[in-house]
Amino acid sequence: MWYQRAWCVVAIVATAATTASAQRRVKSDQETLIELEQRWDEAFHSHDQKFIDTVLADEFVVTYGDGSRGDRAKELSLALDDRQQVDSSQLDEFIVKVFGNTAVVWFTQHLVGPVKGKPVAVDYRYMDVWVNRDGQWKCVASQSTRVGARE
Numbered sequence: 271m272w273y274q275r276a277w278c279v280v281a282i283v284a285t286a287a288t289t290a291s292a293q294r295r296v297k298s299d300q301e302t303l304i305e306l307e308q309r310w311d312e313a314f315h316s317h318d319q320k321f322i323d324t325v326l327a328d329e330f331v332v333t334y335g336d337g338s339r340g341d342r343a344k345e346l347s348l349a350l351d352d353r354q355q356v357d358s359s360q361l362d363e364f365i366v367k368v369f370g371n372t373a374v375v376w377f378t379q380h381l382v383g384p385v386k387g388k389p390v391a392v393d394y395r396y397m398d399v400w401v402n403r404d405g406q407w408k409c410v411a412s413q414s415t416r417v418g419a420r421e
Contacts, residue, residue, distance in 0.1 A: 299366075299368045299373060299407075300368065302407060303368075303375050303400060304375070304377075306325055306400075306407055307375055307377060307398065309321060310409075311359055311379065312359075313349065314348075317349055317350055318349070319350055322345065322346060325407070325409050326345060326346070326409055327342070327408035327410045328342060329342075330342040330345065330410055330411070330412070331412075333412070333413040334414060335394055335414045335416040354383065355383050356381055356383045357382045357389065358382045358383075359381050359382075360379070361377050361379050361380075371402040371403075372400070373402070373407070374397065374398070375397070375398045375400065376395070376396065377396050378393060378395055378417075379393065379394045379395075379414075380392075380393050381393070393418050394415065394416055395415050395417050396412065396414045397412070398412045399411040399412075
Protein backbone atom coordinates (compact mmCIF):
# COMPACT_ATOMS: atom_id res chain seq x y z
CA MET A 271 0.00 0.00 0.00
CA TRP A 272 2.73 2.49 0.94
CA TYR A 273 4.72 1.55 -2.14
CA GLN A 274 1.72 2.49 -4.34
CA ARG A 275 1.73 5.98 -2.82
CA ALA A 276 5.50 6.26 -3.28
CA TRP A 277 5.13 5.19 -6.92
CA CYS A 278 2.41 7.83 -7.39
CA VAL A 279 4.66 10.54 -5.94
CA VAL A 280 7.54 9.47 -8.22
CA ALA A 281 5.23 9.58 -11.26
CA ILE A 282 3.95 13.06 -10.35
CA VAL A 283 7.48 14.42 -9.85
CA ALA A 284 8.67 12.91 -13.15
CA THR A 285 5.68 14.37 -15.00
CA ALA A 286 6.29 17.82 -13.48
CA ALA A 287 9.98 17.71 -14.42
CA THR A 288 9.17 16.69 -18.00
CA THR A 289 6.57 19.46 -18.31
CA ALA A 290 8.98 22.09 -16.90
CA SER A 291 11.75 21.11 -19.30
CA ALA A 292 9.34 21.15 -22.25
CA GLN A 293 8.34 24.70 -21.31
CA ARG A 294 12.00 25.87 -21.44
CA ARG A 295 12.16 26.51 -25.16
CA VAL A 296 15.51 27.01 -26.83
CA LYS A 297 15.70 30.09 -29.06
CA SER A 298 16.29 29.52 -32.74
CA ASP A 299 19.30 31.09 -34.43
CA GLN A 300 16.91 33.49 -36.15
CA GLU A 301 15.42 34.63 -32.83
CA THR A 302 18.86 34.98 -31.28
CA LEU A 303 20.15 37.10 -34.17
CA ILE A 304 17.12 39.40 -34.14
CA GLU A 305 17.57 39.86 -30.40
CA LEU A 306 21.28 40.65 -30.88
CA GLU A 307 20.44 43.23 -33.56
CA GLN A 308 17.87 44.89 -31.27
CA ARG A 309 20.23 44.89 -28.29
CA TRP A 310 23.03 46.31 -30.47
CA ASP A 311 20.72 49.15 -31.55
CA GLU A 312 19.71 49.87 -27.94
CA ALA A 313 23.35 49.71 -26.82
CA PHE A 314 24.43 52.12 -29.54
CA HIS A 315 21.86 54.73 -28.49
CA SER A 316 22.58 54.29 -24.78
CA HIS A 317 26.37 54.40 -25.40
CA ASP A 318 26.85 50.87 -24.05
CA GLN A 319 30.21 50.23 -25.69
CA LYS A 320 30.76 47.16 -23.52
CA PHE A 321 27.82 45.28 -25.07
CA ILE A 322 28.77 46.28 -28.61
CA ASP A 323 32.29 45.00 -27.94
CA THR A 324 30.79 41.54 -27.29
CA VAL A 325 29.05 41.28 -30.69
CA LEU A 326 31.72 42.63 -33.03
CA ALA A 327 34.30 40.25 -34.48
CA ASP A 328 37.92 41.40 -34.44
CA GLU A 329 37.89 41.70 -38.25
CA PHE A 330 34.57 43.64 -38.35
CA VAL A 331 34.19 45.97 -41.36
CA VAL A 332 31.30 48.41 -41.82
CA THR A 333 30.12 50.49 -44.75
CA TYR A 334 28.04 53.41 -43.47
CA GLY A 335 25.07 55.01 -45.22
CA ASP A 336 27.26 57.80 -46.62
CA GLY A 337 29.61 55.27 -48.26
CA SER A 338 32.46 55.65 -45.78
CA ARG A 339 34.04 52.58 -44.22
CA GLY A 340 35.00 51.78 -40.69
CA ASP A 341 36.36 49.00 -38.57
CA ARG A 342 35.74 47.64 -35.11
CA ALA A 343 37.61 50.50 -33.42
CA LYS A 344 35.61 53.16 -35.29
CA GLU A 345 32.28 51.48 -34.52
CA LEU A 346 33.17 51.27 -30.82
CA SER A 347 34.23 54.94 -30.74
CA LEU A 348 30.98 55.99 -32.45
CA ALA A 349 29.06 54.21 -29.71
CA LEU A 350 30.47 56.72 -27.22
CA ASP A 351 29.72 59.79 -29.39
CA ASP A 352 26.79 61.63 -27.82
CA ARG A 353 26.57 64.47 -30.36
CA GLN A 354 23.76 62.82 -32.32
CA GLN A 355 20.42 62.90 -30.52
CA VAL A 356 17.99 60.12 -31.32
CA ASP A 357 14.48 60.38 -29.93
CA SER A 358 13.47 56.92 -31.12
CA SER A 359 14.87 53.99 -33.03
CA GLN A 360 12.83 51.04 -34.20
CA LEU A 361 13.92 47.95 -36.13
CA ASP A 362 11.59 45.87 -38.28
CA GLU A 363 11.26 43.94 -41.55
CA PHE A 364 13.76 41.31 -40.41
CA ILE A 365 14.90 38.63 -42.83
CA VAL A 366 17.34 36.11 -41.35
CA LYS A 367 19.04 33.40 -43.39
CA VAL A 368 21.37 30.93 -41.67
CA PHE A 369 23.95 29.00 -43.68
CA GLY A 370 25.68 26.65 -41.24
CA ASN A 371 27.82 28.80 -38.94
CA THR A 372 27.19 31.95 -41.02
CA ALA A 373 24.07 34.11 -41.15
CA VAL A 374 22.90 37.17 -43.03
CA VAL A 375 20.41 39.53 -41.38
CA TRP A 376 18.51 42.19 -43.28
CA PHE A 377 16.32 44.75 -41.49
CA THR A 378 15.04 48.32 -41.58
CA GLN A 379 15.83 50.92 -38.93
CA HIS A 380 13.51 53.90 -38.39
CA LEU A 381 15.21 56.82 -36.63
CA VAL A 382 13.59 60.00 -35.34
CA GLY A 383 15.63 62.91 -34.02
CA PRO A 384 16.01 66.66 -34.20
CA VAL A 385 17.88 68.36 -37.02
CA LYS A 386 18.16 72.14 -36.70
CA GLY A 387 15.37 72.09 -34.13
CA LYS A 388 12.92 70.11 -36.25
CA PRO A 389 12.07 66.43 -35.77
CA VAL A 390 13.25 64.42 -38.77
CA ALA A 391 12.58 60.76 -39.48
CA VAL A 392 15.10 58.75 -41.49
CA ASP A 393 15.06 55.11 -42.54
CA TYR A 394 18.06 52.85 -43.15
CA ARG A 395 18.23 49.34 -44.57
CA TYR A 396 20.90 47.12 -43.07
CA MET A 397 22.59 43.91 -44.07
CA ASP A 398 24.74 42.32 -41.38
CA VAL A 399 26.85 39.18 -41.74
CA TRP A 400 27.32 37.06 -38.62
CA VAL A 401 29.56 34.06 -37.89
CA ASN A 402 28.98 31.62 -35.05
CA ARG A 403 32.24 30.96 -33.23
CA ASP A 404 32.31 28.63 -30.25
CA GLY A 405 28.55 29.03 -29.79
CA GLN A 406 28.54 32.85 -29.96
CA TRP A 407 27.36 34.96 -32.87
CA LYS A 408 29.82 37.70 -33.92
CA CYS A 409 29.15 40.32 -36.57
CA VAL A 410 31.91 40.40 -39.20
CA ALA A 411 30.36 42.89 -41.65
CA SER A 412 27.63 45.51 -41.77
CA GLN A 413 26.30 47.80 -44.46
CA SER A 414 23.59 50.42 -44.22
CA THR A 415 21.80 52.39 -46.92
CA ARG A 416 19.70 55.46 -46.28
CA VAL A 417 16.32 54.99 -47.92
CA GLY A 418 14.54 58.22 -47.16
CA ALA A 419 13.71 61.12 -44.92
CA ARG A 420 10.22 61.75 -43.61
CA GLU A 421 9.08 65.10 -42.24
